[in-house]
Amino acid sequence: MPHLSTKVMNSTNFDACPECDLLLKPAQPKIGEKAHCPRCGLLLSRPHKQSVERTFALSIAGFILFFPANFLPMVGITVLGNVNTGLLMSGVLALFNDGMVAVAIVVFLASVLFPLVHISLSLLISGHLYFNRPNRNLAMWMRWMLHLDEWVMLEVYLLGIIVACVKLMAIAPLKFGWGLYAFIALIIITTMLTSGLDSGLFWQRIEQLRKKDNHEC
Numbered sequence: 166m167p168h169l170s171t172k173v174m175n176s177t178n179f180d181a182c183p184e185c186d187l188l189l190k191p192a193q194p195k196i197g198e199k200a201h202c203p204r205c206g207l208l209l210s211r212p213h214k215q216s217v218e219r220t221f222a223l224s225i226a227g228f229i230l231f232f233p234a235n236f237l238p239m240v241g242i243t244v245l246g247n248v249n250t251g252l253l254m255s256g257v258l259a260l261f262n263d264g265m266v267a268v269a270i271v272v273f274l275a276s277v278l279f280p281l282v283h284i285s286l287s288l289l290i291s292g293h294l295y296f297n298r299p300n301r302n303l304a305m306w307m308r309w310m311l312h313l314d315e316w317v318m319l320e321v322y323l324l325g326i327i328v329a330c331v332k333l334m335a336i337a338p339l340k341f342g343w344g345l346y347a348f349i350a351l352i353i354i355t356t357m358l359t360s361g362l363d364s365g366l367f368w369q370r371i372e373q374l375r376k377k378d379n380h381e382c
């Protein structure tokens with residue numbers, strides 16, 4: 166069966182809908198338009214204006230914000246004259262010390278490591294495309310970045326922070342630190358990054374650069 170479907174795809178140049186496998190002629194919507202699958206309604210493509218430039222700028226902003234979000238205090242609490250401040254990593258360490266190792270690892274991956282790798286890959290890819298620099302790893306980086314998309318869960322961590330703050334407010338007054346503001350800004354940036362990334366255009370540009378590189382070799 167795979168042979169048959171490959172044959173159909175090659176001879177007529179159809180794309181399969183990723184959701185329902187309906188064979189479709191590749192649509193080329195203009196900027197501002199959307200292409201949906203006529204059977205299941207899945208959004209197939211939505212070209213964005215200046216997606217490469219936008220992604221490059223947002224990645225730089227995200228990369229810079231990642232450090233204050235991780236290393237500046239998020240919340241400060243004063244109990245009996247003692248000031249305690251919490252960093253992003255404090256939550257992970259607290260879980261680890263409480264014996265919840267698996268949860269600590271998942272929280273660390275989804276809120277620290279994966280967001281950092283995702284932003285770095287997005288910076289690398291959009292930087293290469295922006296400056297028209299071919300690189301043989303571009304396609305691999307792009308695949309990794311699209312897979313990692315599902316694992317970046319900063320907003321879940323923010324919900325945890327809000328719940329903890331509401332509970333702590335009943336005990337003592339809280340002081341919100343720059344780490345929290347940077348973290349909220351980082352969430353906004355990563356959401357804009359994911360929603361504004363025109364993967365069709367990125368793949369097209371990667372292919373163009375690969376061809377350019379092959380010609381020069």
Ligand SMILES: [Zn+2]
Nearest residue numbers: 182185202205
């Ligand atoms: Zn479909």
